[in-house]
Amino acid sequence: MRLALKALGEKTILVIPACCWSIIAGAFPYSSVKVPLMHTAFETGGSAAAGIKAALEVQGDTETTVLTWAGDGGTFDIGLQALSGAVERNEDFIYACYDNEAYMNTGIQRSSATPWGAWTTTTPVQHPKETPKKDIVAIMAAHRIPYTATATVAYPEDLVRKFQKAKGIRGAKFIHILSPCPPGWKMEPAYSIRISRLAVESKVFPLYEVENGEKWTITVWPKREVPVREYVKLQGRFSHLTEEDIEFIQENVDREWERLVARAVQ
Amino acid sequence: MTEEIVFKTEADMPYLPMSLGTTLVNKTGSWRYIRPLYVDKTPPCNHDCPAGEDIVGYLALIEEGKYKEGWELIMQENPFPGVCGRVCPHPCESECNRRELGGAIAIHTLERFLADHTASQRPSVQASKRYDAKIAIIGSGPAGLACAYHLALRGYPVTVFEALPVVGGMMRVGIPEYRLPREVLEREIADIEALGVEIETNMRLGDNFKLSDLEDYQAIFIAVGLQKSRKLNVPGEDAEGVIPGLELLKRVNLGEEVQVGPSVAVIGGGNTAVDAARSALRLGSDVREPRSNEVTILYRRSREEMPAIAGEIEEALAEGVKIRYLSAPIELLTENGWVMGLKCVKMELGEPDESGRRRPMPIAGSEYALKADTVIPAIGQEADTSFLETGEQRLIEVRRGHIFIDAAGATTRPGIFAGGDVATPFGTVAHAVGSGKRAALAIDKYLRGEELSGFPPIDEAVHAVPKDMDPAIVRFDDLNPAYFEEIERTEQPQRPIEERVSGFEYFGWAQYGEVNLGFNEEEAQAEAERCFNCGTCNLCDTCLIFCPDVAIARLVAPPYPVPLARLNGAGYEVNYDYCKGCGVCAEECPRYAISIEKEIKWKK
Numbered sequence: 001m002r003l004a005l006k007a008l009g010e011k012t013i014l015v016i017p018a019c020c021w022s023i024i025a026g027a028f029p030y031s032s033v034k035v036p037l038m039h040t041a042f043e044t045g046g047s048a049a050a051g052i053k054a055a056l057e058v059q060g061d062t063e064t065t066v067l068t069w070a071g072d073g074g075t076f077d078i079g080l081q082a083l084s085g086a087v088e089r090n091e092d093f094i095y096a097c098y099d100n101e102a103y104m105n106t107g108i109q110r111s112s113a114t115p116w117g118a119w120t121t122t123t124p125v126q127h128p129k130e131t132p133k134k135d136i137v138a139i140m141a142a143h144r145i146p147y148t149a150t151a152t153v154a155y156p157e158d159l160v161r162k163f164q165k166a167k168g169i170r171g172a173k174f175i176h177i178l179s180p181c182p183p184g185w186k187m188e189p190a191y192s193i194r195i196s197r198l199a200v201e202s203k204v205f206p207l208y209e210v211e212n213g214e215k216w217t218i219t220v221w222p223k224r225e226v227p228v229r230e231y232v233k234l235q236g237r238f239s240h241l242t243e244e245d246i247e248f249i250q251e252n253v254d255r256e257w258e259r260l261v262a263r264a265v266q
Numbered sequence: 267m268t269e270e271i272v273f274k275t276e277a278d279m280p281y282l283p284m285s286l287g288t289t290l291v292n293k294t295g296s297w298r299y300i301r302p303l304y305v306d307k308t309p310p311c312n313h314d315c316p317a318g319e320d321i322v323g324y325l326a327l328i329e330e331g332k333y334k335e336g337w338e339l340i341m342q343e344n345p346f347p348g349v350c351g352r353v354c355p356h357p358c359e360s361e362c363n364r365r366e367l368g369g370a371i372a373i374h375t376l377e378r379f380l381a382d383h384t385a386s387q388r389p390s391v392q393a394s395k396r397y398d399a400k401i402a403i404i405g406s407g408p409a410g411l412a413c414a415y416h417l418a419l420r421g422y423p424v425t426v427f428e429a430l431p432v433v434g435g436m437m438r439v440g441i442p443e444y445r446l447p448r449e450v451l452e453r454e455i456a457d458i459e460a461l462g463v464e465i466e467t468n469m470r471l472g473d474n475f476k477l478s479d480l481e482d483y484q485a486i487f488i489a490v491g492l493q494k495s496r497k498l499n500v501p502g503e504d505a506e507g508v509i510p511g512l513e514l515l516k517r518v519n520l521g522e523e524v525q526v527g528p529s530v531a532v533i534g535g536g537n538t539a540v541d542a543a544r545s546a547l548r549l550g551s552d553v554r555e556p557r558s559n560e561v562t563i564l565y566r567r568s569r570e571e572m573p574a575i576a577g578e579i580e581e582a583l584a585e586g587v588k589i590r591y592l593s594a595p596i597e598l599l600t601e602n603g604w605v606m607g608l609k610c611v612k613m614e615l616g617e618p619d620e621s622g623r624r625r626p627m628p629i630a631g632s633e634y635a636l637k638a639d640t641v642i643p644a645i646g647q648e649a650d651t652s653f654l655e656t657g658e659q660r661l662i663e664v665r666r667g668h669i670f671i672d673a674a675g676a677t678t679r680p681g682i683f684a685g686g687d688v689a690t691p692f693g694t695v696a697h698a699v700g701s702g703k704r705a706a707l708a709i710d711k712y713l714r715g716e717e718l719s720g721f722p723p724i725d726e727a728v729h730a731v732p733k734d735m736d737p738a739i740v741r742f743d744d745l746n747p748a749y750f751e752e753i754e755r756t757e758q759p760q761r762p763i764e765e766r767v768s769g770f771e772y773f774g775w776a777q778y779g780e781v782n783l784g785f786n787e788e789e790a791q792a793e794a795e796r797c798f799n800c801g802t803c804n805l806c807d808t809c810l811i812f813c814p815d816v817a818i819a820r821l822v823a824p825p826y827p828v829p830l831a832r833l834n835g836a837g838y839e840v841n842y843d844y845c846k847g848c849g850v851c852a853e854e855c856p857r858y859a860i861s862i863e864k865e866i867k868w869k870k
Binding site: 003029030037153156188192193 | 271273283284285286287288289291292748751811812814816848849850852853854
């Protein structure tokens with residue numbers, strides 16, 4: 001958030017549907033950010049931002065950026081229709097989804113962003129999640145919006161550049177940020193950056209961008225390549241996985257990566 | 267902005283809930299049970315430098331382009347950067363964490379770069395105090411001169427007695443000019459003399475004076491080195507044409523004319539053997555006919571066990587010196603009192619001996635003859651402690667051929683200290699410098715009536731100017747490899763081989779061109795930039811970028827008041843009101859400059 005706001009500057013209005021940032025932003029009457037921020041209902045991240053942007057335009061303000069900052073629950077599940085509607089209308093705003101792959105704030109319930117095989121309180125180790133993570137970037141790209149990108153805090157320069165690029169584009173922008181959650185992922189807080197970096201190096205979460213739903217570009221080619229095992233072994237939510245399970249994840253990751261590389265402009 | 271907002275009744279609350287206060291009132295630091303601290307730790311190079319240099323400190327200064335400051339940082343500990351930058355076997359490089367990613371940093375070449383780059387300048391250090399207690403130093407080798415230097419810096423009048431007509435000990439007469447040009451040594455000795463150190467040459471202890479003549483001196487430091495060449499103990503050793511390696515090097519270095527025959531055999535595997543072999547090659551060459559003689563080194567073990575500096579062996583081989591491994595002479599063949607050849611025996615390696623190297627065993631029936639008109643034994647040196655054999659000098663104890671000293675460098679006689687090769691088993695200039703410095707610090711304590719305690723064991727470095735850092739040594743696993751890429755080590759250029767061995771016409775008698783040519787500024791920069799700065803905060807801002815609580819503040823901005831690498835925690839401040847102790851900063855720090863400490867407030 002700090003990096004995103006650094007990239008966007010003071011002329012920014014934040015829209016935060018229910019997610020853990022509803023807490024981090026501060027309980028009334030306090031706020032932890034220095035820009036206007038509107039707390040809004042879970043499902044309205046897209047529509048609230050569209051409304052604020054329309055209000056700004058009525059006032060003749062074309063400079064201010066509207067940024068929705070929503071979790072994976074508010075994006076992949078509950079807020080999907082409002083988001084789809086807003087981007088289909090190509091509303092001029094940035095929608096950033098910080099994705100920790102479950103409803104962490106309410107007690108680690110699975111969302112449609114939870115990856116295959118992961119433990120949550122609603123997908124216990126006896127029945128870990130059996131379906132793959134929803135490909136939200138492909139959904140956004142399928143709307144043919146001007147800009148869609150992935151980012152992680154382990155690559156701050158890439159993240160800042162993507163926010164700056166999004167700010168300079170008119171129309172709907174979507175940025176998907178992988179965001180480790182120490183209690184929900186059962187990991188050491190100190191490893192947050194390392195795990196984010198491993199997600200990229202293991203190709204579980206490649207860093208790329210899609211322009212107009214057509215031009216796919218990989219923005220960070222991993223400096224070194226590591227097996228998925230390195231990424232999952234640091235997280236307790238995957239500790240029940242067998243070697244075959246990890247191999248299955250590896251196959252899926254490899255296939256997705258090949259698909260991405262084939263699609264990307266070199 | 268940070269004060270708490272209190273609503274006493276519901277009526278105080280606004281109609282539209284709008285947060286105007288800041289969450290700074292919520293001091294989340296109270297959630298923390300571990301805290302990060304900026305603590306510089308010891309880089310392996312610093313730890314392994316026998317002279318106690320702050321290597322990471324001066325590599326950082328090179329990166330900043332502050333060459334004079336870098337040189338003076340070395341001079342705090344070692345008055346011979348130009349010498350050590352050339353002849354030191356650089357143990358610092360063997361543990362360098364950069365080995366894992368492109369090869370160890372070329373530390374010795376960078377040390378030399380600093381000395382060469384500042385050759386026209388003089389150090390700005392001066393003694394601040396003046397004491398009356400006089401100190402005598404016996405031997406002007408690296409140990410004696412380092413001791414003199416550190417004592418002079420502390421304000422003591424020092425007199426150095428040297429047996430030879432020239433100053434510098436083995437640096438002057440034991441190391442060939444192609445490794446250490448004379449002007450480099452002379453420049454560094456001149457800097458020591460500039461501090462008021464007096465050096466009296468042609469004063470040999472035992473011959474020209476006795477220890478008892480030195481009653482005017484309140485402390486004595488004995489650093490006479492190893493002067494006796496070990497004997498081969500084979501028949502024919504006293505024939506003409508046999509010249510010990512050290513003797514050969516000494517005579518060449520003193521400018522005497524030395525003749526070697528067309529086939530030269532050098533016996534031994536240490537640096538003296540290699541130096542003698544390469545010198546013999548040059549002595550037998552002239553510009554019309556380079557390498558007109560054949561020089562062979564005989565070594566009784568294999569290449570692996572050879573104690574000489576690996577690079578020097580490579581260079582000798584490249585120049586045309588031949589090495590016969592697993593060979594030892596059993597007799598020198600003579601004719602009319604002149605050596606004509608060697609009878610040798612082949613060896614095989616048995617069980618490891620007390621030195622940890624495998625013991626060579628002769629193979630029965632493997633004898634062979636080798637032609638040689640000059641034989642150069644170079645199988646080691648011994649201390650000549652005959653000057654200790656009379657009168658009260660006997661009170662100084664000698665053990666296993668070395669003067670016995672404690673961790674402070676003190677002998678068994680109060681007020682008399684010893685160091686360098688005569689008292690320690692290491693045999694390098696850097697160790698001798700460390701040994702002389704140790705004695706200087708001890709003599710300073712002794713003269714001020716303090717306890718001679720607190721010195722590290724004799725095989726660890728002492729520091730004249732200790733740097734404030736955690737003694738924990740940073741290893742590769744402590745670093746964060748995500749921030750470092752593999753970059754190849756920069757090697758210094760070398761003089762072409764034909765030019766090196768072209769003999770005296772090219773460079774003048776005994777003036778062989780230096781083999782290694784050092785770095786230019788660009789190469790030095792590239793090499794210094796490869797340094798990981800292990801354990802040393804260099805303001806890279808990684809902690810600042812990743813702190814999720816925005817609890818880290820940067821305290822300094824360029825231009826920096828002190829060398830960047832020695833801010834030691836003063837570069838950033840953690841705001842413990844808000845640091846929740848997640849540990850991300852310490853985990854991500856590329857160079858292990860942040861430590862984690864448990865909060866103790868819950869302890870009962």
